[in-house]
Amino acid sequence: MDANRYVINPETGWQIRVGGVRFYQLIDERYDYFNGELVRRANAPPPRPRQYYFNTITHRRVTAGGRRYYELLNAGWDIENDYYLVPPPEVISGNPLPTHERIMAIHGEKLANLNITLCRECFIAINLEQGEYCDECIPLEPEIKKCN
């Protein structure tokens, strides 16, 4: 097989190397390599729906269909490659949003007296013993965005 041939991974839209690790994973799971394209096998199980998306600003997980997810979409955020939540331009270039640090500097002590704090991601009130994040905002490493 030609080592320098590439094919589009239909699941991500990115190029992968024919004969590479990811290529064989796809072949193994649910695709046939046919006429230079990856073609989904008819008997393959349906793709797993997204459980979460990746916030490109905070690098946190955002639960699909969750409260934060709809907040971001309503605020004009976009989804790229079915995974990356990308803010509208004014969020990047405009006034900075209040940061967790700024809010906690003002209200942190009062909140601590009530035995609560704010989730670092979505600022919802959570119990102090819950840690820094609410259940919907679990820290996550970004998926590695490159060919195999």
Ligand SMILES: [Zn+2]
């Ligand atoms: Zn949260």
